Amino acid sequence: MSFHYLLFLFFILNLFPFCFAENDTVSCPLNFTILRPALPNRPQHNTTSECHYLLQGLRLVLSDYLKRTGLFFPPLNTSESCWESYQSLLPSFNIRSSCGLETDWISQGCKNLTTTAEFEASTPNATLNDVVLNCNQSLHGSACASCVRSLASLQALHSVNSSIANVSDCTDYPFIYAAAEANYLGPTDEDTAYCLFSIDFSNGEGKKKNVNLGLIIGVAIGLAVFIVGFWFVYRKLKDSKKKGRDQIGNLENNSGLDSISESTNLVKFTFNEIKMATRNFAIDNIIGRGGYGNVYKGYLLDGSEVAFKRRLWQCVQRVLT
Numbered sequence: 001m002s003f004h005y006l007l008f009l010f011f012i013l014n015l016f017p018f019c020f021a022e023n024d025t026v027s028c029p030l031n032f033t034i035l036r037p038a039l040p041n042r043p044q045h046n047t048t049s050e051c052h053y054l055l056q057g058l059r060l061v062l063s064d065y066l067k068r069t070g071l072f073f074p075p076l077n078t079s080e081s082c083w084e085s086y087q088s089l090l091p092s093f094n095i096r097s098s099c100g101l102e103t104d105w106i107s108q109g110c111k112n113l114t115t116t117a118e119f120e121a122s123t124p125n126a127t128l129n130d131v132v133l134n135c136n137q138s139l140h141g142s143a144c145a146s147c148v149r150s151l152a153s154l155q156a157l158h159s160v161n162s163s164i165a166n167v168s169d170c171t172d173y174p175f176i177y178a179a180a181e182a183n184y185l186g187p188t189d190e191d192t193a194y195c196l197f198s199i200d201f202s203n204g205e206g207k208k209k210n211v212n213l214g215l216i217i218g219v220a221i222g223l224a225v226f227i228v229g230f231w232f233v234y235r236k237l238k239d240s241k242k243k244g245r246d247q248i249g250n251l252e253n254n255s256g257l258d259s260i261s262e263s264t265n266l267v268k269f270t271f272n273e274i275k276m277a278t279r280n281f282a283i284d285n286i287i288g289r290g291g292y293g294n295v296y297k298g299y300l301l302d303g304s305e306v307a308f309k310r311r312l313w314q315c316v317q318r319v320l321t
């Protein structure tokens with residue numbers, strides 16, 4: 001019971017990390033939960049690669065924010081809670097200190113460009129149309145290549161005077177914009193995320209969690225089957241031992257031979273009847289000696305001649321008449 005309760009709590013905490021990481025003064029408007037399935041796929045062999053992946057993940061989250069609000073970055077007064085929100089997904093890796101990022105940078109964009117409208121106004125229509133033409137599709141293989149090529153011209157327009165911010169600076173804006181505004185599948189699409197941010201949503205944590213859940217259930221069922229099976233075998237062994245003892249005991253007590261199965265068509269004799277038929281197993285009634293016991297000749301009350309084999313806790317059979 002308590003195990004189930006803990007498991008339940010564990011899942012609740014996993015499903016809603018942002019509920020517990022929020023600074024309740026100004027909550028972060030970014031949704032970092034969308035990144036959760038891609039985080040186990042980050043490179044972890046060196047800090048440079050890991051930081052690059054996490055920064056790209058942040059840009060993907062900003063793109064999701066742009067799609068929802070038309071804003072490229074969250075207000076400065078939420079920057080602390082946004083880092084905390086991101087950090088809550090990676091308890092063992094301090095993102096800001098490990099990657100040399102400052103709190104304010106999350107709220108600084110390219111030049112003065114804050115909204116989608118401002119960005120589009122500062123860009124020639126032909127360039128934007130080209131971007132939509134190439135990027136508004138599933139960004140798989142060659143489609144990704146042509147989208148990235150069209151973004152390069154957009155990048156060239158904005159890269160001259162970058163702002164001081166380097167979380168989402170002018171070179172990143174075209175990608176953040178394209179994933180949010182020029183691709184109908186949005187930044188959380190597996191191909192879009194991989195093409196524009198090198199973020200890997202494939203075989204994410206969701207699937208792993210299911211595998212783990214499957215494993216837990218599998219082990220539980222296996223254990224239950226094993227215990228039930230063990231119990232049956234134990235009971236069977238115990239029963240057969242008891243039966244064995246009973247057969248020996250009952251033969252001497254004349255009361256038994258009950259162990260002859262009811263389902264067979266064998267005739268059941270009491271020990272007394274057999275004793276009478278063989279004249280108490282008289283030596284001169286022995287007609288054969290086998291490895292398992294002697295065979296006795298006998299006469300039943302109806303006069304028919306029979307042979308009995310006497311074995312230790314074995315049944316008596318009517319062999320011939």
Ligand SMILES: *[C@@H]1O[C@H](CO)[C@@H](O)[C@H](O)[C@H]1NC(C)=O
Nearest residue numbers: 022023024025026080081084
């Ligand atoms: C919210 O964040 C600010 C800035 O880091 C911090 O000073 C404050 O203590 C936080 N409040 C809560 C309730 O955590």
Ligand SMILES: *[C@@H]1O[C@H](CO)[C@@H](O)[C@H](O)[C@H]1NC(C)=O
Nearest residue numbers: 018030031032033034035188
């Ligand atoms: C964040 O994204 C997740 C996954 O797409 C979604 O289920 C959740 O509702 C979103 N949360 C907010 C506050 O938008």
Ligand SMILES: *[C@@H]1O[C@H](CO)[C@@H](O)[C@H](O)[C@H]1NC(C)=O
Nearest residue numbers: 043044045046047048049050
């Ligand atoms: C980290 O790994 C990347 C390749 O994955 C490599 O290019 C880079 O030089 C490495 N950096 C360090 C500091 O080892």
Ligand SMILES: *[C@@H]1O[C@H](CO)[C@@H](O)[C@H](O)[C@H]1NC(C)=O
Nearest residue numbers: 025026027074075076077078
């Ligand atoms: C945070 O900043 C935004 C815009 O900069 C402002 O509209 C909002 O009132 C601020 N919130 C708080 C709690 O200060």
Ligand SMILES: *[C@@H]1O[C@H](CO)[C@@H](O)[C@H](O)[C@H]1NC(C)=O
Nearest residue numbers: 110111112113114118122161
């Ligand atoms: C940015 O905004 C300031 C004032 O708000 C303005 O003086 C400056 O020209 C703007 N820069 C660009 C590149 O739009």
Ligand SMILES: *[C@@H]1O[C@H](CO)[C@@H](O)[C@H](O)[C@H]1NC(C)=O
Nearest residue numbers: 120121123124125126128129
């Ligand atoms: C560019 O597009 C906007 C709106 O989409 C339109 O108002 C503007 O006239 C267009 N400019 C040119 C040069 O086509």
Ligand SMILES: *[C@@H]1O[C@H](CO)[C@@H](O)[C@H](O)[C@H]1NC(C)=O
Nearest residue numbers: 132133136137181182183184
């Ligand atoms: C992108 O394509 C979808 C469907 O193919 C369409 O509904 C949408 O309007 C297109 N978006 C743009 C910006 O052209």
Ligand SMILES: *[C@@H]1O[C@H](CO)[C@@H](O)[C@H](O)[C@H]1NC(C)=O
Nearest residue numbers: 111156157158159160161162
């Ligand atoms: C870049 O900034 C410099 C001075 O800060 C200015 O002279 C130049 O025109 C700017 N270029 C663009 C493309 O905004």
Ligand SMILES: *[C@@H]1O[C@H](CO)[C@@H](O)[C@H](O)[C@H]1NC(C)=O
Nearest residue numbers: 099100101163164165166167
């Ligand atoms: C980010 O920008 C600041 C200021 O321009 C710079 O000092 C810092 O090295 C940059 N960091 C990265 C990771 O590019």
